Amino acid sequence: MHTLIFRTIAPYLASLMVLFSIFVLLRGHNEPGGGFIGGLIAASAFAIYGIACGVAPVRRALYFHPMAISGFGLLVSALSGGVSLFMDMPFLTGQWTEIDVLGLPVDISTVLFFDIGVYFVVVGSITSIALALEEREHA
Amino acid sequence: METILAATVAVFFAVSIYLMLSKHIIRILLGVAIFSNAVNLTIFTAGRVVREVPPIIPEGLDTPDRITANPLPQALILTAIVISFSIFAFLLVLAFRAYQELGTDDTDGMRVAEPEGEALPPLGY
Amino acid sequence: MAIEPGQAVDLSGAMVLAPATPADWLVVGPVAIPIVTGAILLMVRHETRLHAGLAVAGLLAALLCNIGLLARVLDQGPLVMTMGRWLPPFGISFAADALGASLALVATLVAVVCALFATADIGAVGRRYGFYPFMMLMMAGVGGSFLTGDIFNLYVWFEVFLISSFGLLVLGSQHKQLDGATKYAILNLVGTTLFLTATALLYGTFGTLNMADIARKADGLRENAPLTTLAVLYLLAFGMKAAAFPVNFWLPASYHTPRIVTAALFGGVLTKVGVYALLRTLVMLFPPELELLSGLIAWVAAATMVIGIMGALAQTDLRRVLGFVVISGVGVMLAGLALGTSEGLAGTVFYAFHSMIVMTALYLLAGVMNGLGGSYSLSKLSGLYASNPLVAAFALLLMLAAAGLPPASGLWPKVMLVRASLDSGQPWLAFAILATGFLTTLALGRVFILTIWRPRVVAGPETPASPYLGYVALAVLSLPVVVMGLYPDPVISVAERAASAILDAPAYIGTVFPEGAAQ
Numbered sequence: 211m212h213t214l215i216f217r218t219i220a221p222y223l224a225s226l227m228v229l230f231s232i233f234v235l236l237r238g239h240n241e242p243g244g245g246f247i248g249g250l251i252a253a254s255a256f257a258i259y260g261i262a263c264g265v266a267p268v269r270r271a272l273y274f275h276p277m278a279i280s281g282f283g284l285l286v287s288a289l290s291g292g293v294s295l296f297m298d299m300p301f302l303t304g305q306w307t308e309i310d311v312l313g314l315p316v317d318i319s320t321v322l323f324f325d326i327g328v329y330f331v332v333v334g335s336i337t338s339i340a341l342a343l344e345e346r347e348h349a
Numbered sequence: 350m351e352t353i354l355a356a357t358v359a360v361f362f363a364v365s366i367y368l369m370l371s372k373h374i375i376r377i378l379l380g381v382a383i384f385s386n387a388v389n390l391t392i393f394t395a396g397r398v399v400r401e402v403p404p405i406i407p408e409g410l411d412t413p414d415r416i417t418a419n420p421l422p423q424a425l426i427l428t429a430i431v432i433s434f435s436i437f438a439f440l441l442v443l444a445f446r447a448y449q450e451l452g453t454d455d456t457d458g459m460r461v462a463e464p465e466g467e468a469l470p471p472l473g474y
Numbered sequence: 475m476a477i478e479p480g481q482a483v484d485l486s487g488a489m490v491l492a493p494a495t496p497a498d499w500l501v502v503g504p505v506a507i508p509i510v511t512g513a514i515l516l517m518v519r520h521e522t523r524l525h526a527g528l529a530v531a532g533l534l535a536a537l538l539c540n541i542g543l544l545a546r547v548l549d550q551g552p553l554v555m556t557m558g559r560w561l562p563p564f565g566i567s568f569a570a571d572a573l574g575a576s577l578a579l580v581a582t583l584v585a586v587v588c589a590l591f592a593t594a595d596i597g598a599v600g601r602r603y604g605f606y607p608f609m610m611l612m613m614a615g616v617g618g619s620f621l622t623g624d625i626f627n628l629y630v631w632f633e634v635f636l637i638s639s640f641g642l643l644v645l646g647s648q649h650k651q652l653d654g655a656t657k658y659a660i661l662n663l664v665g666t667t668l669f670l671t672a673t674a675l676l677y678g679t680f681g682t683l684n685m686a687d688i689a690r691k692a693d694g695l696r697e698n699a700p701l702t703t704l705a706v707l708y709l710l711a712f713g714m715k716a717a718a719f720p721v722n723f724w725l726p727a728s729y730h731t732p733r734i735v736t737a738a739l740f741g742g743v744l745t746k747v748g749v750y751a752l753l754r755t756l757v758m759l760f761p762p763e764l765e766l767l768s769g770l771i772a773w774v775a776a777a778t779m780v781i782g783i784m785g786a787l788a789q790t791d792l793r794r795v796l797g798f799v800v801i802s803g804v805g806v807m808l809a810g811l812a813l814g815t816s817e818g819l820a821g822t823v824f825y826a827f828h829s830m831i832v833m834t835a836l837y838l839l840a841g842v843m844n845g846l847g848g849s850y851s852l853s854k855l856s857g858l859y860a861s862n863p864l865v866a867a868f869a870l871l872l873m874l875a876a877a878g879l880p881p882a883s884g885l886w887p888k889v890m891l892v893r894a895s896l897d898s899g900q901p902w903l904a905f906a907i908l909a910t911g912f913l914t915t916l917a918l919g920r921v922f923i924l925t926i927w928r929p930r931v932v933a934g935p936e937t938p939a940s941p942y943l944g945y946v947a948l949a950v951l952s953l954p955v956v957v958m959g960l961y962p963d964p965v966i967s968v969a970e971r972a973a974s975a976i977l978d979a980p981a982y983i984g985t986v987f988p989e990g991a992a993q
Contacts (some may be wrong), residue, residue: 260923281516289511292502298493300354301502302557339438346445374656375577381663388670395678399833409675411484425626425677430672432633439640447652462731470790470852470920474928 219263227255235329245325248334256333257340265345268337276341280334287327290320354394361387374444374454381440385433389426396422480710489559500546501555501568503539504578504617507532512610522601522757526593532615533586540579540617547575548971552985554623562623562986563684564579569623569986571974573823574860577750578620580827584742584834584951585613591838591947592735594940600733603645609739612638619747623986625673626683628655628751632666632715639744642736643728654728661724665714666886681705686986689979696762705763708755709771716748719778725801730793730850734841737793740835741800746826749807756811757819757976764814773811776906779805783910784959786917792840792850795921796833799876803829803912809903813894818975819888828883828958832875835951838944840866843925845939849932852921857930861942866926867946873918875955878911886966934981 231251237243260268272279294303304321361383369381396419404417448454451461485491506977511532518524520569547553547570556565570578589609596605615635622628639961643655673683679699680688692701717725729737756764764771789795803825810822840850846862847855859866875882888907895903958965975982 219426261444275519277517279518281511281513281519281607282663285510285517286514288506288513292506295494295502300490300494300498300555300557301506303559335435336438342443347901351926374660377660381660381667384664384667385670388667388674391671391674392677397678422677427625428630432630432637433667434641436633436637436659436663439637440663443640443644443652443656443659446647446655450647450649450652456657457655459653462650462657463727467790468853470788471924473923474856474931 217262217290220259224255224259228252231255235325238325239322245328246332249329250336253336253340256337260341265341268341276334276338279329283327283330283334286330290323290327293320309344324327350398351394354390354398358387358390358394360374361390374456378440378444384438385429389429392422392425392429475918480523484944488561490556490561490770497546498555500539500543501553501570501621504536504582504621505614506538507539507907508610508614508617512607512614515607515610519602519604522598525601525606529589529610532610533582536617537582537586540575540582543570543575544575544579547572549966550606552975552982554985563682563687566627567623567684567986568621569686569982570621571975571982572968573753573975576968576972577746577826578617579615580830582613582744584830585739587947587950588735588739588834591943595733595735595841599646604641605645608638608641616743616747620750623685624683625676625685625688629666629673631667631668636662636666639740641936643732645732645736646905651731654731658728660726660938665711668707669711672704672711676704683988685759686983690983692759698857701760702763702766705756705767705868709752709767712748712752713774716752717801718774718804718808719781722778722801726794726797729797730791734837734844738834738837741837742797742830745800746830749804749826752811753819754975757814758982760978767777768812768814771808772900772903775805775808775812776903778802778808778911780906783917787913790852792843792852792855792921795917796836796840799914800833802914803833806910808905809891809895809907813898815894816892816899816973816977818894819977820966820969821887821894823968823972825887828887831951831954832872832884835872835948836876840870840949842941842944845944846934846941848935852924854932855925856928856932859926860930864945865941868952869922869926871952871955872911873922874972876918877915879915881956881959883955886962
């Protein structure tokens, strides 16, 4: 896929998709969206970038290895489930608190961190499968 | 509605089992993919189909005031889709690698792990 | 009922309001600790030197948790924790009874030994490709399967350990592994999809997925609902996972292909999860259907044990011999399920403990023998008694154990099962168990004679691998084998507690649904 148009547009498209995936992740609590679908959008962004510009630039852009990213996500999810055990509540009970960001109250919860963890798991694992397949095609 | 869905499930199962009986890995994989979709549709049908009444509790109540659509089957199907999707992705990569390395996708020809015509084990010494 | 805005909602109708106790930590630990360790291992995948230590530490922590859980369950009865405080059956319950907790404990013990053995067996490349993370996630899946109280959640844990086992199986990507893994993956996926099909129909029938809820509603639905169909589907699906006779062919096709420590972990743990799931569904959820199917299960059991061990007699590769011995052991466990009596089930549970430890030890022994003799082939591997008498000692003990001869642990479960079959008026099943013991003695005795007594026929490797770590692993596993053989009373009592835990469904239901909490 070495067309000039695609190669020129792919980095912008990919970054736009990653931004959109974060938006989908964060709106997921009360509206359609969430970690899984957001992660898929981000993973497809990296896949498009890989198809256009090759796998090596994607790996450089990600900096961390995709599997390490999904490991981090798994850790975040598991730990956010464990927070409630310290509050004398069973595993995975949602804990809510409100913080003040620039004068606006923002709800923060362990559920959100669980979803962020899911996002990273999906981004990491799907990107690593996609990159492995693309690498093989180019080899 | 349930009847139509049940008939669709039956067609899905029939197609998937027919494909899985094939000797070629790629057809078996397609069969497995349809098989898991057949099961997802079964879960959907098993959860009873109620349309156009979202399971949302009205303002001021703490239970829904009428029979609503069942949200649980969708959660179950979503889980099952995610799992079968990831396993299917793995299987595709595996089948592709096996095809590249072994040079065949015919299960009759895949005898590397269990070679045919092995010598008998020694009977004594 | 209407509520005013701002008024506090009464949560007791939807949530568990009792504060969590330290017991909750024990139920979650065996699953959460391996997941967290696996996640950390994935993050440090390039620091391969850290892997072994982290994995062993994580598994030891899980082992401690399991010991605490079992002690607590034996002391005070089943332990229940419902995720996210939602009242069961709406929340997903984790319910540890004596059966699940004891099997989880033995499985974790076996995994600790495998992780130790792997420190020498798996090099930096294998670690970078994720041996230890996959192993931890697989153990999380296995622990979750043993402890969960929700049938859909059981399916999820099955898939967790299944997909991790795929990763372990192809690690190294030799041609043989790709071939074996393709068959293993496809057939196991079909098996778990059948499980999901059964669960879909069960949900359509019961409207609930909580196993305690299913057990208490089953009697009321038995008149009209197709419960026999469900029981048969579960029998087929879990029979496939357990490698019971007509659906066992994925096991000998794949278990000899991966690294020996992977094969040891699979051979020890995975088929027993299938047996556990059979016990849980058929004995606890569908007892009348089990009675109806017991004739069929008895035939399947007899065929699995006899045909399995005959397969072992015909093999030239040591690992494939062991694969067939695993299958034959599954047949022995199914015999107790077919009988369905308290003693028969206790025999099955005891045999599961024994089989997990002994099969893992036998595979690890095969690894040590390969390191010393340079081959797995029975026509080449030879002369080990002359070079390493200690291997011969371990081999003798473990083969006696697998064949069910004293002084090792295989004797007592077989005694229990034989007596249970005679008591239930099925002497032919007792005969099949005894004949299997005899054939196992022949099959493994042949292996012993050829590999250990026979003078060396082919020159071994120039520099044999150091067997000392293997000796440590084998010693750790042989200790319970000998102790269970010479002093079986505590284990028999645990097995009997486990059997009564699944036979006594009302007690289990009572813990998940305390009086008056939910209707």
